[in-house]
Amino acid sequence: MTDRLALHGVFKSFGGLHVNSDVSFALKAGDRVALIGPNGAGKTTLVNIISGDLRPTAGRVLFEGADVTRLPIAERSRRGLARTFQISRLFASLTAGENVSLAVMQRRGLTRRVLSATADMADVHTECIELLETLGIADLAALPVGQLAYGQQRLLELAIGIALKPKVLLLDEPAAGVPHEETPKILGAIDRLPPDIAVLMIEHDMDLVFRFARRVLVLAGGRLIFEGTPAEASLDEDVRRAYLGSYADARRTA
Amino acid sequence: MTIASARPAPASRLKVRPAAEARGVLVIIALGLVGYFVFPDDLAFLTRLITIALLVISLDLVTGYCGVATLGQAAMFGVGAYAVGNACLAGLTDPVMLLFVGMAAGAAAGLASGALITRFHGLPQLVLSIALGQLVGALANKLSGWTGGSDGLSGITPSPVLGLFAFDLYSRTAYVFSLVVLALVFALLLRFMRSPFGLLCRGIRDDALRARMIGAAVYPRLVIMYGLSGAVAGIGGALAAITTGVVGLDSVSFERSAEALVMLVLGGTGTLWGALTGALVFQIFEHFVAATNPFHWMSMVGLLLIVIVVFAPRGLAHGAAVLWARLRVRGAAP
Numbered sequence A: 001m002t003d004r005l006a007l008h009g010v011f012k013s014f015g016g017l018h019v020n021s022d023v024s025f026a027l028k029a030g031d032r033v034a035l036i037g038p039n040g041a042g043k044t045t046l047v048n049i050i051s052g053d054l055r056p057t058a059g060r061v062l063f064e065g066a067d068v069t070r071l072p073i074a075e076r077s078r079r080g081l082a083r084t085f086q087i088s089r090l091f092a093s094l095t096a097g098e099n100v101s102l103a104v105m106q107r108r109g110l111t112r113r114v115l116s117a118t119a120d121m122a123d124v125h126t127e128c129i130e131l132l133e134t135l136g137i138a139d140l141a142a143l144p145v146g147q148l149a150y151g152q153q154r155l156l157e158l159a160i161g162i163a164l165k166p167k168v169l170l171l172d173e174p175a176a177g178v179p180h181e182e183t184p185k186i187l188g189a190i191d192r193l194p195p196d197i198a199v200l201m202i203e204h205d206m207d208l209v210f211r212f213a214r215r216v217l218v219l220a221g222g223r224l225i226f227e228g229t230p231a232e233a234s235l236d237e238d239v240r241r242a243y244l245g246s247y248a249d250a251r252r253t254a
Numbered sequence B: 001m002t003i004a005s006a007r008p009a010p011a012s013r014l015k016v017r018p019a020a021e022a023r024g025v026l027v028i029i030a031l032g033l034v035g036y037f038v039f040p041d042d043l044a045f046l047t048r049l050i051t052i053a054l055l056v057i058s059l060d061l062v063t064g065y066c067g068v069a070t071l072g073q074a075a076m077f078g079v080g081a082y083a084v085g086n087a088c089l090a091g092l093t094d095p096v097m098l099l100f101v102g103m104a105a106g107a108a109a110g111l112a113s114g115a116l117i118t119r120f121h122g123l124p125q126l127v128l129s130i131a132l133g134q135l136v137g138a139l140a141n142k143l144s145g146w147t148g149g150s151d152g153l154s155g156i157t158p159s160p161v162l163g164l165f166a167f168d169l170y171s172r173t174a175y176v177f178s179l180v181v182l183a184l185v186f187a188l189l190l191r192f193m194r195s196p197f198g199l200l201c202r203g204i205r206d207d208a209l210r211a212r213m214i215g216a217a218v219y220p221r222l223v224i225m226y227g228l229s230g231a232v233a234g235i236g237g238a239l240a241a242i243t244t245g246v247v248g249l250d251s252v253s254f255e256r257s258a259e260a261l262v263m264l265v266l267g268g269t270g271t272l273w274g275a276l277t278g279a280l281v282f283q284i285f286e287h288f289v290a291a292t293n294p295f296h297w298m299s300m301v302g303l304l305l306i307v308i309v310v311f312a313p314r315g316l317a318h319g320a321a322v323l324w325a326r327l328r329v330r331g332a333a334p
């Protein structure tokens, strides 16, 4: 079976700053992988390269076996690659419900319609409400995004990603900014995803990593320094050195 | 539309407003009737007001709904007007057909300039729109075989509307014809803006990268919106040519573009009602103030703008809505 997503020797530099060096890994259908690493390790940059926001300096990105390295963002999205942003990017003047329904309509190819009213599309609406319910924010659907608390915006960001029914979902610190007692909602929503989606999650919260991931990739200084189970990662000497003790409690959690 | 009929019996939680377009038509017709009966001597002015309102609405489609900064909108208005003038002088005199000529010419101009302008952002985009507008203005001046140069095109005499209503000296036919066109265009656009396409446009304006990440091809959408905007501006230009019988260089001027933007900001960007309100208030104000005080009317207009920007920064339409909501709350309180 071909990998859902594969990176081959990806390099990225900004001027003289080498942010990613020779990164290669693959995601298979059903994978639940955490990408961890200290601040500035280049995790977000990697997601930007995969999603098409950045072109790598060298290396290739394959999606379902096809080279997508030079493909526009929207084209990758239509093939089934979705992402969320570390700092929420939402459609600020739309309501929470409209944010999700826009994703749903785009996925279903409805956004070419010019004379049917969005409000009349009952099945789109039902799908949105169901999705928002799994994240516990259905009652906020009619509110403009600006009136949501940041934690709620984070959940909405996740809802947009899920609404696209992707084959590969990249989550950039989905729990950052979400109150601790609400993080189970994130895991709950991921649990309810169709099992064959490949999910890559960047996360600093080791609790969440252990509950979510079956495999962990560790990025440090732009290089992948480790790949294995969460438990192995917490015992690995290189990994601990990379974090310089800032995640010393990782072992304790294991 | 097909989905609406399949809607399950229990009403969904989202507000369904099938009457929004009908309300739009009714309000415009009602306002139009007031104008007709209260200012019967000013119908020529009111007709001109309608043509400019279409220009302001067309500007809102790209600036308000898509976030494209432009100071060259009059170019599309002018192209529509000149196309209609030439078609009419060449013998195509049916007003409805001429409307379509103006619409097509405006749409073509919109697609062409949109294909270029929407590739840029921010200040370069604004400057490019000015440059394109100036280019069209210069061409209009040079190609005097088609435009009459600085003398303009004149002698445009369309045949009666639907073969029944001849254009009269009192601008009655011109006014009613323009009003009906405005109402139809406005209703169609209301519908359009609450369609999925319209929602996506607002999404693109909010965050184009986000829109791409949900799979939307941003550039083609913006170009299409520019084409639509050009079509509406072209209809405005067509009406101007049909109802006045002349087309001059002023119809493609920078001043006209700038004025349209001022009207839009005055009324409120991003809503069709805002565009309409801005066009209405600005022009009526200008008309009456200029009549009573021909020397200082520009400073009065400036003063009005400052007051609006200070007290209703999101435009008159939004300010009025807020005020209305407050009054209702106060009225409901014991």
Ligand SMILES: Nc1ncnc2c1ncn2[C@@H]1O[C@H](COP(=O)(O)OP(=O)(O)OP(=O)(O)O)[C@@H](O)[C@H]1O
Residues within 6 Å of the ligand: A014, A017, A019, A037, A038, A039, A040, A041, A042, A043, A044, A045, A046, A086
């Ligand atoms: N567009 C850019 N131009 C220049 N430098 C950049 C750019 N984007 C990221 N960087 C730099 O690349 C390095 C890696 O950034 P990146 O955001 O990928 O880290 P990260 O692993 O996601 O960190 P964090 O955990 O803080 O989110 C940082 O030093 C950052 O300053």
Ligand SMILES: [Mg+2]
Residues within 6 Å of the ligand: A043, A044, A045, A086, A172
């Ligand atoms: Mg990051």
